[in-house]
Amino acid sequence: MILTIDALNMHRFPTVLEDMFQLRARVFAGRLGWDVTIADGKEIDQFDKMNPSYIVGLDDEMNVISCARVLQTMGPHMLVDVFDAILDGEPPVRSPNIWESTRFCVDTQRIKSEDSKTTVSKATCELMVGILEYSQMAGITDIITVIDPVMDRVLKRSDNAPHGYVGKTVPMGKVSALAALLDCTDERISKVRAFAGIEGDVMLDEDEAVAKIEALAKTPPVTEMSDPKELQAYCDEQIAMAKTESEREAALALRSALSVRLTPDLSATT
Amino acid sequence: MDLISLHDIPESEDRYTKYLHNICETYEFDDAAYAGINPVGGVMHAIVTYSDEWQAYYQDNNLHTIDPTLHSAMRSVAPVDWLRLKKDQNFRKVFDPAREFGIGDKGITIPIRGPFGEFGMLSVTRDCSKDEWIKLRNNVMIDLQQAAAHIHDHVMHSEPLSRYLHHPNLSKRELEVLQWLAAGKSQQDVADILNISTRTVEVHVRSAREKLVALTTSQAVGRAIGMNLIFPG
Known part of the structure; x- marks a missing residue:
């Protein structure tokens, strides 16, 4: 699912934004080794203070699995001020119908490690569909996007090849970076959808997203072990196995936190 | 129907209002408004097609201080459809009285940011059903976006200091594309000559049009020739 966050609704999604900035830190500072500023485990730059729009891919548990950020090419944007090496001394593209997309990334670790319902390729395609549809709705005809060669290959392989490039490929961190052009046409959107088997609306309604996050927060963390006897046994085992005082305290705290569920008969009578 | 260019409207005090009226006629809106601020000169601009009565009411009640259509677009990259603002506590404070003046609550505000911190927004409105509104909006x-940028650029360049600061900074590729178009080649020809896709040619043409403050490609070619950026074909 794709959620779009901007200055108008960002106060409703503090945890999603935090998750997103952490993902950006892992990808751009970690995996790609770009010269980005990390504070408190989050990658946030000057353009995040300019009220950009974020396109965020979420899994069923509302974890951020992909994200991108869009800015107008009419005003300040990354190709002018940060990625100017790509433009090689040339002035940037400027048009009210062209947006710049940056910080495009997918959480490959999370998708590969857990018993994920999606794949890197599908998550990438879903994010692309989100960016293209959101842009198309805003009267945007083309996106100029700063990506690394790996992402460029992913796009080409998923029937989503850029229709052109601007400037040149320059070394950046452990990889290199280039600026690709993608049209926001129905044709491209349906090709990407067909490639990844994405059907129906990918956009998550803002109110629905808030409701989902609230519902997940209320759900107790342990859901599989619903038999109180099993839970009781597990807690006792944890307390018995504790090797240090802090482990013991943590185990006791867990048992007390789960006490309502450990004594269903008692809680039923109150 | 094509939108007329501000270049085609003679210099006069109400040329911007005429342009907004033209936007309304072309795309079937009831009213349009532009507001812009230029930090270079520190000047505020406001141009509207609304009735004098509504303008007076709006001003007397200081509605600009609470109008969510203005305050939300200022913080947005994307156009803000007013449907999104219905939950804003100030929405009804503006649109309940607006209704008395025959103004509906379906509309959209398009923000435009300039390279030097200039900021402008074009709002358009039409009194119609939600379905009809969404259909109209998606079509235009x-x-x-082009109309918003066009009036914004013209208003900003109306200030001498900004006009001085503005150079149509075209890239080599944009000039190359315009030069071939001036020589009478089609966009497809240009794509073949430069060995790039027609869609990429189109991107360079769009960017050149914006930089030359032109709504059409022929205007852009004409202006580029006039400024000695390219040679006549």
Whole structure:
């Protein structure tokens, strides 16, 4: 699912934004080794203070699995001020119908490690569909996007090849970076959808997203072990196995936190 | 129907209002408004097609201080459809009285940011059902983005200091594309000559049009020739 966050609704999604900035830190500072500023485990730059729009891919548990950020090419944007090496001394593209997309990334670790319902390729395609549809709705005809060669290959392989490039490929961190052009046409959107088997609306309604996050927060963390006897046994085992005082305290705290569920008969009578 | 260019409207005090009226006629809106601020000169601009009565009411009640259509677009990259603002506590404070003046609550505000911190926004409104509104909006968004940028650029360049600061900074590729178009080649020809896709040619043409403050490609070619950026074909 794709959620779009901007200055108008960002106060409703503090945890999603935090998750997103952490993902950006892992990808751009970690995996790609770009010269980005990390504070408190989050990658946030000057353009995040300019009220950009974020396109965020979420899994069923509302974890951020992909994200991108869009800015107008009419005003300040990354190709002018940060990625100017790509433009090689040339002035940037400027048009009210062209947006710049940056910080495009997918959480490959999370998708590969857990018993994920999606794949890197599908998550990438879903994010692309989100960016293209959101842009198309805003009267945007083309996106100029700063990506690394790996992402460029992913796009080409998923029937989503850029229709052109601007400037040149320059070394950046452990990889290199280039600026690709993608049209926001129905044709491209349906090709990407067909490639990844994405059907129906990918956009998550803002109110629905808030409701989902609230519902997940209320759900107790342990859901599989619903038999109180099993839970009781597990807690006792944890307390018995504790090797240090802090482990013991943590185990006791867990048992007390789960006490309502450990004594269903008692809680039923109150 | 094509939108007329501000270049085609003679210099006069109400040329911007005429342009907004033209936007309304072309795309079937009831009213349009432009507001812009230029930090270079520190000047505020406001141009509207609304009735004098509504303008007076709006001003007397200081509605600009609470109008969510203005305050939300200022913080947005994307156009803000007013449907999104219905939950804003100030929405009804503006649109309940507006209704008395025959103004509906379906509309959209398009923000435009300039390279030097200039900021402008074009709002358009039409009194109609939600379904009709969404259909109309989706049909005209590409054009509306261009119209917003066009009036914004003209208003900003009306200030001498900004006009001085503005250089149509075209890239080599943009000039190359315009030069071939001036020589009478089609966009497809240009794509073949430069060995790039027609869609990429189109991107360079769009960017050149914006930099030359032109709504059409022929205007852009004409202006580029006039400024000695390219040779006549």
